[in-house]
Amino acid sequence: xTTKVSPLAPKSYAEMPVLRGVRMxxxxxxxxxxxxxxxxxxxxxxPASVAGVFTKSKCPSAPxxxxxxxxxHGKARGVVVNSGNANAFTGVKGRAATDLTANSAAAALGxxxxxxxxxxxxxxxxxxxxxxxxxxxxxxxxxxxxxxxxEAAKAIMTTxxxxxxxxxxxxxxxxxxxxxxxxxxxxxxAPDMATMLxxxxxxxxxxxxxxxxxxxxGVEPSFNSMTVDSDTSTSDTLMLFATGAAxxxxxxxxxxxxxxxxxxxxxxxxxxxxxxxxxxxxxxEGATKMLEITVTGAESDAAAKTxxxxxxxxxxxxxxxxxxxxxxxxxxxxxxxxxxxxxxxRLAIWFGxxxxxxxxxxxxxxxxxxxxxxxxxxxxxxxxxxxxGSGKATVWTCDLTKEYVAxxxxxxx
Amino acid sequence: xTTKVSPLAPKSYAEMPVLRGVRMxxxxxxxxxxxxxxxxxxxxxxPASVAGVFTKSKCPSAPxxxxxxxxxHGKARGVVVNSGNANAFTGVKGRAATDLTANSAAAALGxxxxxxxxxxxxxxxxxxxxxxxxxxxxxxxxxxxxxxxxEAAKAIMTTxxxxxxxxxxxxxxxxxxxxxxxxxxxxxxAPDMATMLxxxxxxxxxxxxxxxxxxxxGVEPSFNSMTVDSDTSTSDTLMLFATGAAxxxxxxxxxxxxxxxxxxxxxxxxxxxxxxxxxxxxxxEGATKMLEITVTGAESDAAAKTxxxxxxxxxxxxxxxxxxxxxxxxxxxxxxxxxxxxxxxRLAIWFGxxxxxxxxxxxxxxxxxxxxxxxxxxxxxxxxxxxxGSGKATVWTCDLTKEYVAxxxxxxx
Numbered sequence: 001x002t003t004k005v006s007p008l009a010p011k012s013y014a015e016m017p018v019l020r021g022v023r024m025x026x027x028x029x030x031x032x033x034x035x036x037x038x039x040x041x042x043x044x045x046x047p048a049s050v051a052g053v054f055t056k057s058k059c060p061s062a063p064x065x066x067x068x069x070x071x072x073h074g075k076a077r078g079v080v081v082n083s084g085n086a087n088a089f090t091g092v093k094g095r096a097a098t099d100l101t102a103n104s105a106a107a108a109l110g111x112x113x114x115x116x117x118x119x120x121x122x123x124x125x126x127x128x129x130x131x132x133x134x135x136x137x138x139x140x141x142x143x144x145x146x147x148x149x150x151e152a153a154k155a156i157m158t159t160x161x162x163x164x165x166x167x168x169x170x171x172x173x174x175x176x177x178x179x180x181x182x183x184x185x186x187x188x189x190a191p192d193m194a195t196m197l198x199x200x201x202x203x204x205x206x207x208x209x210x211x212x213x214x215x216x217x218g219v220e221p222s223f224n225s226m227t228v229d230s231d232t233s234t235s236d237t238l239m240l241f242a243t244g245a246a247x248x249x250x251x252x253x254x255x256x257x258x259x260x261x262x263x264x265x266x267x268x269x270x271x272x273x274x275x276x277x278x279x280x281x282x283x284x285e286g287a288t289k290m291l292e293i294t295v296t297g298a299e300s301d302a303a304a305k306t307x308x309x310x311x312x313x314x315x316x317x318x319x320x321x322x323x324x325x326x327x328x329x330x331x332x333x334x335x336x337x338x339x340x341x342x343x344x345x346r347l348a349i350w351f352g353x354x355x356x357x358x359x360x361x362x363x364x365x366x367x368x369x370x371x372x373x374x375x376x377x378x379x380x381x382x383x384x385x386x387x388x389g390s391g392k393a394t395v396w397t398c399d400l401t402k403e404y405v406a407x408x409x410x411x412x413x
Numbered sequence: 414x415t416t417k418v419s420p421l422a423p424k425s426y427a428e429m430p431v432l433r434g435v436r437m438x439x440x441x442x443x444x445x446x447x448x449x450x451x452x453x454x455x456x457x458x459x460p461a462s463v464a465g466v467f468t469k470s471k472c473p474s475a476p477x478x479x480x481x482x483x484x485x486h487g488k489a490r491g492v493v494v495n496s497g498n499a500n501a502f503t504g505v506k507g508r509a510a511t512d513l514t515a516n517s518a519a520a521a522l523g524x525x526x527x528x529x530x531x532x533x534x535x536x537x538x539x540x541x542x543x544x545x546x547x548x549x550x551x552x553x554x555x556x557x558x559x560x561x562x563x564e565a566a567k568a569i570m571t572t573x574x575x576x577x578x579x580x581x582x583x584x585x586x587x588x589x590x591x592x593x594x595x596x597x598x599x600x601x602x603a604p605d606m607a608t609m610l611x612x613x614x615x616x617x618x619x620x621x622x623x624x625x626x627x628x629x630x631g632v633e634p635s636f637n638s639m640t641v642d643s644d645t646s647t648s649d650t651l652m653l654f655a656t657g658a659a660x661x662x663x664x665x666x667x668x669x670x671x672x673x674x675x676x677x678x679x680x681x682x683x684x685x686x687x688x689x690x691x692x693x694x695x696x697x698e699g700a701t702k703m704l705e706i707t708v709t710g711a712e713s714d715a716a717a718k719t720x721x722x723x724x725x726x727x728x729x730x731x732x733x734x735x736x737x738x739x740x741x742x743x744x745x746x747x748x749x750x751x752x753x754x755x756x757x758x759r760l761a762i763w764f765g766x767x768x769x770x771x772x773x774x775x776x777x778x779x780x781x782x783x784x785x786x787x788x789x790x791x792x793x794x795x796x797x798x799x800x801x802g803s804g805k806a807t808v809w810t811c812d813l814t815k816e817y818v819a820x821x822x823x824x825x826x
């Protein structure tokens with residue numbers, strides 16, 4: 001297992017402000033790791049509004065099933081997240097583990113089990129010993145504190161090489177509100193899901209239904225536009241909570257996601273989701289390069305996204321990036337295999353500002369040197385114009401390196 | 414570039430019999446490689462029946478366009494194949510190159526350009542200098558010989574570590590016939606296409622339409638059930654020729670693919686196609702393990718194949734195989750992400766004969782030792798039963814190793 005921090009890690013981390021209405025604590029429950037925190041408890045002092053999006057896997061984890069069931073209740077008092085074991089494909093034992101964990105958390109917080117949300121990340125198929133939580137949750141509830149975001153992000157890491165945090169502020173009807181988020185994820189990352197695990201909290205007063213609408217819309221151009229290895233986890237969970245603490249400053253609760261008062265909030269929320277998603281892509285297992293792939297001129301935005309993801313998921317494109325090889329032929333290949341309309345003879349391709357191909361062949365002014373210079377950078381913008389319509393999309397991915405193979409060829413042991 | 418032969422290479426090669434009606438020659442045209450043959454000419458003494466299946470890429474190579482156009486003519490006199498340059502995404506220059514090559518070959522063989530078939534494999538996007546062929550084709554035509562299959566297979570290799578040949582015999586109406594085939598391919602290999610390049614010839618007398626029907630059916634459980642890296646080439650070409658030489662022994666030409674006289678021939682043809690396809694998968698770039706993935710109990714054969722390919726293309730499954738890790742949780746993940754119906758709680762998974770999971774959780778009798786013993790083998794059978802219906806499919810793939818990354822991170826340079 002690597003201990004090196006990704007070369008693409010942020011140079012500095014956001015200063016995470018305290019957010020009224022939520023407190024956190026972490027503990028070493030010894031699920032799998034030794035000498036590090038592996039369980040996080042988030043506590044909402046008052047019942048918080050709640051929204052969630054989850055993996056589209058047909059084989060979801062027990063915690064995903066559990067959260068989906070509770071969402072209809074619409075209120076949250078606590079979240080328990082553990083790393084080291086995904087509690088996925090664990091059958092009746094998995095359901096027993098979620099029940100026991102929720103029961104312990106509800107007892108610690110004095111609330112109903114339907115106000116508890118759970119997430120687990122780590123190995124699939126190993127039974128999770130939930131009795132390890134029962135011993136620590138009471139204590140965690142009593143010492144939970146608001147100034148703990150960075151520690152919270154650290155407790156949920158698995159193969160992540162750095163914790164992922166982000167914060168934004170907005171204004172609702174003249175009242176300032178804050179949004180804080182954490183995320184984890186480095187492998188088994190693909191779109192068409194929420195993400196690995198991410199928890200976002202605001203002190204705004206917003207009803208669950210409106211939160212859900214904003215979250216479902218916001219996940220598309222952020223977490224669902226990011227891929228590390230095309231593999232979709234059984235456990236992907238993105239949740240958004242609103243503590244409503246800003247009501248004390250006179251912010252009237254908003255029930256409708258289309259309320260114009262939320263316009264600024266949506267911009268801030270979407271920026272935060274994108275920030276976290278890109279942090280996950282930048283921590284892709286073994287990553288040394290970040291690719292931002294933009295497809296323009298497609299028949300539709302959806303077609304553009306399919307093509308962009310075909311490029312982002314191509315092992316040959318990703319290994320070329322690792323080798324700093326301006327191999328634009330592989331971009332052509334990935335466009336061709338995507339299955340969406342493409343006209344070879346209208347295709348143009350750029351690495352950074354260097355146009356390498358146009359009208360279906362190598363650019364007349366092609367300079368291997370100029371293209372290679374772009375590939376040597378840590379951040380590589382790739383653009384493909386299809387010349388067919390106005391559809392466009394941007395996705396993010398990392399390169400495929402020997403280190404990815406090393407990390408994943410030896411993960412369980 | 415690796416020079417080591419794949420550990421999965423055949424222990425011995427088929428003795429390729431001379432096949433009446435076809436002769437071959439190879440030459441060093443210096444397209445890209447030095448000191449090795451890189452161009453193959455196949456000559457049919459009499460016009461041969463012809464069938465072909467090609468890449469489904471929306472950005473096909475110039476030779477693929479050229480072959481598609483000529484197929485309607487229905488007769489073949491010659492095939493020119495080169496390695497080192499794919500003549501793909503080369504715009505008008507690419508079409509000029511195919512025209513010039515066909516023109517030179519037609520002159521050398523004294524036939525029409527519409528009786529010539531072309532295939533190119535290698536780098537995409539570099540203009541192909543077809544004048545290099547014009548100098549050698551005349552000479553090749555005069556020295557072409559029947560006992561040359563192995564040399565032919567060698568001339569079309571790119572990153573292949575061994576040549577791929579196969580032969581079968583059959584009986585049509587009491588007359589013995591032979592089928593010989595060659596193939597190349599090691600990377601940029603994925604189904605939903607023909608293959609990389611493969612050329613199959615029989616001396617049977619069979620009309621083009623019947624050949625095409627048999628080839629289109631035969632490609633599905635062979636080349637289209639095999640994946641190295643999920644990337645579909647712009648150049649995939651599989652062609653089947655019938656010289657009709659067996660007519661001299663009294664074999665009456667068969668025009669209808671459903672003619673019962675072809676039953677034995679179809680069995681032999683399908684076996685040969687599968688043989689070649691598996692040889693390609695076993696030469697997957699950097700491969701050290703061969704995975705045969707069988708999915709049973711799916712809602713339909715098509716659903717089984719989608720799930721089998723989801724497993725076969727998963728980087729996490731393939732890296733686990735490279736690490737000899739019996740990480741069946743990743744099989745669950747790949748089943749879940751395939752999008753086809755699956756019931757987590759009915760799923761069962763085997764590595765070899767070792768059942769590792771059943772009814773949605775780890776097998777009660779699970780033995781890490783027994784599962785790991787299977788993973789240490791070179792050939793790893795994986796079976797997943799979905800418990801839903803009677804749909805089934807088998808696909809083949811190789812593991813994903815650091816060597817794959819090394820080969821593809823440094824391919825062009």
